Amino acid sequence: MKSYFVAASMLMLGIASASAADIAARPYTKAAPIVATAYDWSGFYVGANGGGSWSRKCWDVVPFTITNPTLGVLNFAGPEGCHTASGATAGGQIGYRGQQAAWVFGVEAQGNWADLSGSNPSVAPLFAGFANRSRIDAIGLFTGQVGYSWGSFLLYAKGGAAVVRDRYESFITTGFGPGVPVGFIADRGAETRWGGAIGAGAEYGIARNWSLAVEYDHLFMGTNNVRMTYDPAFIAALNHDERIRQDVDMVTVRVNYRFGGPVVAKY
Structure with a gap:
């Protein structure tokens, strides 16, 4: 009897081993690749900006002469002094950027x-008795850009x-009689002046297609x-x-909307 049970046990172990050998190995499945995303600054964009600006202006009289029956020949020349014209500014911009690796290049009109x-x-x-006043009511920029993202x-x-x-205008600060009271505007001038500009900014993508920036610009407007x-x-x-020298500084906060998808998948 004992020999029978030993033989039966050996037979069962053999059958189990053969069954295990016949079971196919579980196939290996490669893990799905990890997808990394990179922000892409390429594309056309439009936006709005607002902030503050200030302009330093210095006036000099271009020499001229008049003859007065009572006072004789009067020679006018020399500096009239400087002032800072400051205030608010707001507007819009449109541009295009292209990205190569981390470098970003673009053009913009503002x-x-x-x-x-x-x-x-x-x-x-x-x-003496006069004051000079100036006002800037419009600013335009046409620039190229280079950046790193x-x-x-x-x-x-x-x-x-x-x-x-x-x-520009000059006005009376000292009364000269009933016809020319204090505040009377004596003369006026105006111009559209071209110059150069440099600037720098930092911009961050806050949502799909939207970005927020802070920018500083200096305008060299010459004489x-x-x-x-x-x-x-x-x-x-x-x-x-009047020979007038000026430059302009601007600090603005900008919001841009970029057309097209800002995200590119990388594997």
């Missing part, structure tokens, strides 16, 4: 309304052309001669040119 105003009393001896964060520099629209024309009721003989 147009802003502005309200930058300021004044100073004239320090020219023959213009870390995903959805972009640092960039820009440079190109700038244009501003200036208005121009501006014709100042007196009110005919005042002293038209004082019509003259």
Whole structure:
């Protein structure tokens, strides 16, 4: 009997081993690749901006002479002083960017309304009792850009052309009689001036297709001669040119909408 049970056990073990050998190995399945995403700054974009700006202006009288029956020959020349015209600015921009690896290149046009105003009393001896006032009411930029991105964060520099629209006037600060009270505008001038611009900014993608930026720009507007024309009721003989130097600084917050998908899949 004992021999029978031993033989039966050996037979069962043999059958179990053969069955296990016949079972196919479980197939190996390769894990799905991990998909990484990278922010892509390429594409056309439009946006809006707003902030503050200030302009330093210095006036010099372009030498001229008038002859007065009572005072004789009067020679006008020399500096009239400087002032800062400051205020708010707001506008919009449109541009295009292309990205190569982490480098971003682009072009942009920007147009802003502005309200930058300021004044100073004239320090020219023959213009004592007068003050000069200026106002910038429009600013435009046409620039190229180069930047470096870390995903959805972009640092960039820009440079190109700038244009501003200036208005100038002189007004009376000391009463000269009933016809010319304090505050009377004696002369006016205006110009559209072109110059150069450089700037830098930091931009961050806050949502699909939307980004937010802070930007600083400096405008080199040079020196121009501006014709100042007196009110005919005042002293038209004082019509003259002012040599006016100026530059402009701007700090703006910008929001952009970029057309197209901002994310590219990388494996």
